Amino acid sequence: MQRQKVDAQPAYVLHTYPFRETSLIVEAFSRDFGRIALLARGARRPRSAVRGLLMAFQPLELSWAGKGEVLTLMKAEWQGGQPLLVGQALFCGYYLNELLIHLLPREDPHERLFERYSQMLGSLGNDPAGKVSEPELRRFEKALLQELGYGLTLNVDSAGTPVEVDAFYAYEIEQGPVRQEQGGQAVRGQTLLDLAAENFSDPRTRVEAKQLMRSLMAYYLGGAELATRKIFKELQEL
Amino acid sequence: MTPSSLEALIEALRCLPGVGPKSAQRMAYHLLQRDRKGAQRLGDALLHALQSIRHCQRCNTFTESDICERCASPKRDQKQLCVVETPVDMNMMEQTHAYQGLYYVLMGRISPLDGIGPRELGLDRLLARALDGVVEEVILATNYTNEGEATGHYITAMLKPHGINVTRIARGVPVGGELEYVDSGTLAQALRERRLCSP
Numbered sequence A: 001m002q003r004q005k006v007d008a009q010p011a012y013v014l015h016t017y018p019f020r021e022t023s024l025i026v027e028a029f030s031r032d033f034g035r036i037a038l039l040a041r042g043a044r045r046p047r048s049a050v051r052g053l054l055m056a057f058q059p060l061e062l063s064w065a066g067k068g069e070v071l072t073l074m075k076a077e078w079q080g081g082q083p084l085l086v087g088q089a090l091f092c093g094y095y096l097n098e099l100l101i102h103l104l105p106r107e108d109p110h111e112r113l114f115e116r117y118s119q120m121l122g123s124l125g126n127d128p129a130g131k132v133s134e135p136e137l138r139r140f141e142k143a144l145l146q147e148l149g150y151g152l153t154l155n156v157d158s159a160g161t162p163v164e165v166d167a168f169y170a171y172e173i174e175q176g177p178v179r180q181e182q183g184g185q186a187v188r189g190q191t192l193l194d195l196a197a198e199n200f201s202d203p204r205t206r207v208e209a210k211q212l213m214r215s216l217m218a219y220y221l222g223g224a225e226l227a228t229r230k231i232f233k234e235l236q237e238l
Numbered sequence B: 001m002t003p004s005s006l007e008a009l010i011e012a013l014r015c016l017p018g019v020g021p022k023s024a025q026r027m028a029y030h031l032l033q034r035d036r037k038g039a040q041r042l043g044d045a046l047l048h049a050l051q052s053i054r055h056c057q058r059c060n061t062f063t064e065s066d067i068c069e070r071c072a073s074p075k076r077d078q079k080q081l082c083v084v085e086t087p088v089d090m091n092m093m094e095q096t097h098a099y100q101g102l103y104y105v106l107m108g109r110i111s112p113l114d115g116i117g118p119r120e121l122g123l124d125r126l127l128a129r130a131l132d133g134v135v136e137e138v139i140l141a142t143n144y145t146n147e148g149e150a151t152g153h154y155i156t157a158m159l160k161p162h163g164i165n166v167t168r169i170a171r172g173v174p175v176g177g178e179l180e181y182v183d184s185g186t187l188a189q190a191l192r193e194r195r196l197c198s199p
Ligand SMILES: [Zn+2]
Pocket: B056, B057, B058, B059, B060, B061, B067, B068, B069, B070, B071, B072
């Protein structure tokens, strides 16, 4: 790989790991380079210029240099405009970051997804009480799958027939909606069409769309259990 | 060939943060060659500390007795409980001389992406401590990081239903801070959290 130098790249920190005595490994999502790992030398020193700056969910501009698996962070600048996340919104932010860490391949640019992520954080930060908009979250999950090349088929069933509002379907990864005789574990045609149109006004659609997305994410995560989901569950059990 | 006890020492020293194989080797040679007395003291102190230091049953900080001096002191206000992440944070709070209540030291923070949740942090012990019937206010002095905020949120959700008042230390421009030198993140948040002035 060629040695590269990147200046003032819009990016978000997804997670940081302590490295050696005073450094950090920064997992970041950048606009033009996708998910990258950066070594932030001395970032844990008390007077480090980037200490406190390398915080998740805040828009930054990062500059780095180097080649290979881990690049060296040269500079980080705070961009602002994004309120700190609180409450449920904060936990939702962690969920998004965990999805990105698991599903985004390294150094694979996803500019549109970057924009969606940025908008999603904006919407999460806008509620002073930290409430999460479920429809926004569904739109983001759908866009994420689309960007990764796992776009959903929602308007046509596996037989090539248009999805019907009153029919029931089982969603199969390879085939899309497979029409079912009875309800059971299936989703309503209405839910699939609503999800296609991103219309979440029907409460049943909201419930079914959430379940459908959860099972799809579980599939693409390849059985990896999300730490954020486990902790979110513990929070809701209170 | 390195004697096996020397090898074991080098390996053992590597458990210290930031100590790789090279510095572990340097430390081991130094202790054995130049400072055997120091090595003896280090070994004794380590063993002694391991045997006598445990967690205070009330505040969870390090202590040599079941209940630490601070928790046992009649001078402290039993109605206030300040939650901090580490013993160092507790010392910082003490240095303010502005707080007379008691503490609970979490010895960590919730960090979802590191798999550290309420269970790993043992927050049920904090719940039991806060519900002793005397505590009226729990003051959250966790860090102003995402993890500190997540920890605070969880504790609030856990304690509120039990009728405990939960407060959070304020954040903003530091005392003596000139706006010119305050970082933009702090200033932006201070602006968002501005309060009404009363004459
Ligand atoms: Zn104590």
